[in-house]
Amino acid sequence: MNININNNFDNVSENYLFSEINKRIKKYKEEHKDADIIRLGIGDVTLPLGQKVVDALIEASKEMGNKDTFRGYPPEYGYDFTKIAVKNYYETNKVNLDLESIFISDGAKSDLGNIVDIFGDNPIYIPNPVYPVYLDSNLMSGRKINYIEGYEANNFLPMPNDIKDNNCIIYLCSPNNPTGATYTYNELDKWVKFALESNSLIIYDSAYEAFIKDNLHPHSIYEIEGAKECAIEICSFSKQAGFTGLRSGWTIVPLELESKNHSINKLWKRRQATKFNGVSYPVQRAAEAALSKDGIKECMDNIDYYMENAKMLSNLFDEKGIYYTGGKSSPYIWFKCPNGMNSWEFFDYLLENVNVVGTPGAGFGTFGEGYFRITSFNTHEKTKEAIDRLRKVL
Numbered sequence: 001m002n003i004n005i006n007n008n009f010d011n012v013s014e015n016y017l018f019s020e021i022n023k024r025i026k027k028y029k030e031e032h033k034d035a036d037i038i039r040l041g042i043g044d045v046t047l048p049l050g051q052k053v054v055d056a057l058i059e060a061s062k063e064m065g066n067k068d069t070f071r072g073y074p075p076e077y078g079y080d081f082t083k084i085a086v087k088n089y090y091e092t093n094k095v096n097l098d099l100e101s102i103f104i105s106d107g108a109k110s111d112l113g114n115i116v117d118i119f120g121d122n123p124i125y126i127p128n129p130v131y132p133v134y135l136d137s138n139l140m141s142g143r144k145i146n147y148i149e150g151y152e153a154n155n156f157l158p159m160p161n162d163i164k165d166n167n168c169i170i171y172l173c174s175p176n177n178p179t180g181a182t183y184t185y186n187e188l189d190k191w192v193k194f195a196l197e198s199n200s201l202i203i204y205d206s207a208y209e210a211f212i213k214d215n216l217h218p219h220s221i222y223e224i225e226g227a228k229e230c231a232i233e234i235c236s237f238s239k240q241a242g243f244t245g246l247r248s249g250w251t252i253v254p255l256e257l258e259s260k261n262h263s264i265n266k267l268w269k270r271r272q273a274t275k276f277n278g279v280s281y282p283v284q285r286a287a288e289a290a291l292s293k294d295g296i297k298e299c300m301d302n303i304d305y306y307m308e309n310a311k312m313l314s315n316l317f318d319e320k321g322i323y324y325t326g327g328k329s330s331p332y333i334w335f336k337c338p339n340g341m342n343s344w345e346f347f348d349y350l351l352e353n354v355n356v357v358g359t360p361g362a363g364f365g366t367f368g369e370g371y372f373r374i375t376s377f378n379t380h381e382k383t384k385e386a387i388d389r390l391r392k393v394l
């Protein structure tokens with residue numbers, strides 16, 4: 001073949017983090033057949049779907065098998081019943097959304113990756129460390145990247161102070177993956193003011209908002225005044241309702257967003273109508289059920305289970321006086337590797353000495369070097385056992 005390919009892919013580094021982790025575990029197991037390894041690197045939910053969601057899936061599937069209730073292609077932007085469920089969900093945080101601004105997706109990752117389609121060249125600002133999709137999707141479309149840096153002095157919550165550009169696209173993720181750090185109302189207000197003053201757009205990833213349990217941290221950027229004029233919000237049913245295997249999320253593109261006489265909402269509609277054919281009916285019924293009163297209760301029971309693990313893990317770091325972020329409004333705990341070890345050295349150290357596996361912070365960006373991410377998605381029993389083991393070596 002002799003076709004030209006998208007050379008921008010040459011700038012995207014191999015996604016080797018999890019394959020390298022698995023390679024090291026495999027090698028260790030070959031040499032230590034009886035090793036009882038505990039995985040605190042799990043980035044996926046482990047508890048099953050709630051009963052309301054399962055009932056809705058079964059009911060909707062039956063409808064699909066009946067001549068009178070069968071449905072074909074769903075609307076590209078989502079059924080009204082799902083959009084209304086999202087709208088009502090936001091109302092619990094006193095955010096009023098136009099139904100037209102809500103787009104039901106097959107998960108946050110798709111929309112985070114696809115949103116670049118509707119923008120031209122602008123200065124792009126991406127946190128470091130962060131969930132890699134923002135970076136890779138911009139690199140694939142040939143964009144140059146600037147970083148907003150997270151470190152201990154800003155508690156891994158970059159602020160706009162160092163941005164000199166105007167007309168930027170800025171990615172924010174709160175509660176953050178991998179650091180678990182979460183913006184307060186006040187901090188997010190500064191970002192919104194900056195975006196408005198500099199004619200910039202914020203792409204706000206709120207995939208972990210359901211883990212916020214206090215009144216200090218907003219669940220949605222639209223709780224901040226002015227955000228509808230400067231922010232797109234992308235969220236997910238994955239961690240909130242255990243939909244990682246079912247696939248659904250939502251994106252809010254406010255009608256107020258305009259640039260150079262273009263409605264951003266119309267551009268996104270146009271993009272979706274061309275390249276996306278909607279989320280299946282049973283999954284949208286399941287999503288609707290997840291946002292019902294009883295459905296939310298079931299989701300919260302699962303989140304509470306994970307957060308109990310997060311609390312036990314945070315207690316260990318408090319007890320040891322080790323710097324960490326997360327664990328309060330997030331299933332992730334991000335801590336400094338002891339004795340100046342770098343992230344991979346510490347990975348090997350934990351694997352070899354206590355058979356506990358986590359995720360090296362360096363895999364999330366250069367500013368993650370020297371840090372480590374562990375998660376609360378394992379069982380209480382395994383998490384407790386891992387804590388006992390960690391206590392001996394931290």
Ligand code: PLP
Pocket residue numbers: 043106107108109110131173176177205207235236237238244248249
């Ligand atoms: N955003 C963040 C910050 C994530 O950590 C993840 C998944 O790990 C996603 C988005 C992807 O969510 P989804 O499963 O809805 O595609």
